[in-house]
Amino acid sequence: MATLAIHNGRVIDPALGRDGIADVVIVDGRVSRVGPNEGDMVVEAERIDATGLVVTPGFIDLHTHLREPGFEGKETIRTGTMAAARGGYTTVCAMPNTRPAMDSRPAIESVLREAERSGLIRVLPIGCITRNREGTELAPAGELAGAGVVALSDDGDAVADPSLMRHALEYATRWGLPVAQHCEDPHLVRDGQMHEGWVATRLGLRGRPASAEETFVARDIALAELSGGHLHICHVSTAGSVALIAAAKARGAHVTAEVTPHHLTLTHEEVGFGNDYRSIRYLTNAKVNPPLREEADLAALRIALRTGVIDAVATDHAPHGQGDKEIEFDLAAPGLTMLETAFGLCMKLVHEGDIDLPTLIERMTIGPVRAWGLDIRAGFDGLGTLAPGAPGDVAILDPNADWVVDPAAFASKGKNTPIAGRTLRGLVVATVFAGRLVHETGRVVTL
Numbered sequence: 001m002a003t004l005a006i007h008n009g010r011v012i013d014p015a016l017g018r019d020g021i022a023d024v025v026i027v028d029g030r031v032s033r034v035g036p037n038e039g040d041m042v043v044e045a046e047r048i049d050a051t052g053l054v055v056t057p058g059f060i061d062l063h064t065h066l067r068e069p070g071f072e073g074k075e076t077i078r079t080g081t082m083a084a085a086r087g088g089y090t091t092v093c094a095m096p097n098t099r100p101a102m103d104s105r106p107a108i109e110s111v112l113r114e115a116e117r118s119g120l121i122r123v124l125p126i127g128c129i130t131r132n133r134e135g136t137e138l139a140p141a142g143e144l145a146g147a148g149v150v151a152l153s154d155d156g157d158a159v160a161d162p163s164l165m166r167h168a169l170e171y172a173t174r175w176g177l178p179v180a181q182h183c184e185d186p187h188l189v190r191d192g193q194m195h196e197g198w199v200a201t202r203l204g205l206r207g208r209p210a211s212a213e214e215t216f217v218a219r220d221i222a223l224a225e226l227s228g229g230h231l232h233i234c235h236v237s238t239a240g241s242v243a244l245i246a247a248a249k250a251r252g253a254h255v256t257a258e259v260t261p262h263h264l265t266l267t268h269e270e271v272g273f274g275n276d277y278r279s280i281r282y283l284t285n286a287k288v289n290p291p292l293r294e295e296a297d298l299a300a301l302r303i304a305l306r307t308g309v310i311d312a313v314a315t316d317h318a319p320h321g322q323g324d325k326e327i328e329f330d331l332a333a334p335g336l337t338m339l340e341t342a343f344g345l346c347m348k349l350v351h352e353g354d355i356d357l358p359t360l361i362e363r364m365t366i367g368p369v370r371a372w373g374l375d376i377r378a379g380f381d382g383l384g385t386l387a388p389g390a391p392g393d394v395a396i397l398d399p400n401a402d403w404v405v406d407p408a409a410f411a412s413k414g415k416n417t418p419i420a421g422r423t424l425r426g427l428v429v430a431t432v433f434a435g436r437l438v439h440e441t442g443r444v445v446t447l
């Protein structure tokens with residue numbers, strides 16, 4: 001029997017309401033027991049000393065672009081899951097904007113096979129809403145459900161046709177799947193390059209207005225209520241969207257939502273100035289869809305995350321190559337490499353008093369699991385908790401350790417981050433997947 005004892009950490013397991021010093025004992029890949037001094041009971045165990053550290057269920061990301069198949073120059077399942085492990089993640093949901101797009105059983109099965117072969121952690125595939133993500137014809141939801149997808153999404157693009165979106169929600173319900181929509185009206189954003197606001201004006205770049213997101217959030221909520229389907233709103237970025245989601249939830253609509261670490265912490269000013277207000281720049285590493293917004297949006301998003309109007313933090317990890325970013329702003333690919341900086345960025349909210357640590361951990365563990373109903377799906381028992389019998393997936397964290405973001409040191413192939421060189425307070429010290437260490441910083445002592 002392979003036994004791992006994580007000793008004497010502050011165990012935060014929001015699903016069980018647990019927050020206190022305890023040992024976590026993992027036997028043969030599953031949690032065996034959690035409690036004070038439980039580790040002392042096991043003799044033949046590998047031990048990790050977590051004294052002074054926080055021990056939580058491994059993080060779960062509802063929104064990861066792993067890029068394989070088709071864009072292996074940007075990322076592979078191997079490098080993406082390594083980056084995830086470094087970020088404290090033990091489960092990632094893989095977005096289907098690959099080549100080929102994930103709109104058939106063979107495509108999904110190929111990702112599952114490759115994840116089994118080369119993945120460091122659990123990969124749950126997401127299928128397309130429409131064939132080849134073209135927005136004209138529905139993908140075969142039943143076939144995709146049978147192949148094991150956990151949601152449907154055309155992320156990167158919104159399903160613009162409201163009738164198609166209505167039917168997507170109706171069909172997905174039959175298979176118990178959420179429809180995860182990238183809410184931005186393509187007619188309103190057109191060739192917009194960044195948030196429509198004063199920075200865009202100053203830089204002479206065409207804007208993507210907040211209303212491009214909000215009109216689609218409103219429309220899709222109405223369609224969810226009409227169809228009875230489960231609408232999941234990807235990467236919410238505006239205060240207006242937050243208000244719409246809060247109202248929909250209050251009415252009992254089946255709507256869930258996620259927010260990214262960057263939309264919680266960075267504004268559109270990153271694009272024009274980065275770290276340096278004395279010079280104007282066009283920082284393509286801060287180009288992302290939906291775009292980075294304004295302080296008032298950040299404030300609303302932080303409150304929404306604290307109060308549960310937003311269910312989950314999701315990274316939208318979107319690795320791109322140098323050639324995709326070191327070009328004219330209009331031509332640069334949108335997206336940020338995020339898995340390895342997600343926890344450190346989100347800890348800003350804790351250090352600035354916007355959310356407490358257990359609530360943040362909830363939104364990164366059981367929050368996403370419940371949002372997508374994975375807790376009631378066969379095969380995912382115990383995901384997002386450290387209950388006895390749950391998968392032995394653990395993040396070991398130092399909430400107060402400072403570290404400097406160095407993209408060159410990322411496991412991800414993507415180096416496209418606007419926060420290179422910045423100091424983050426909050427470090428993932430080690431990650432355990434199925435009872436095995438998949439990431440460690442040398443800060444934990446194994447005995």
Ligand code: DOR
Binds near residue numbers: 156290
């Ligand atoms: O900025 C983005 N990049 N937003 C998306 O929705 C897609 C993503 C990507 O795939 O690069």
Ligand code: ZN
Binds near residue numbers: 155157182234
């Ligand atoms: Zn998206």
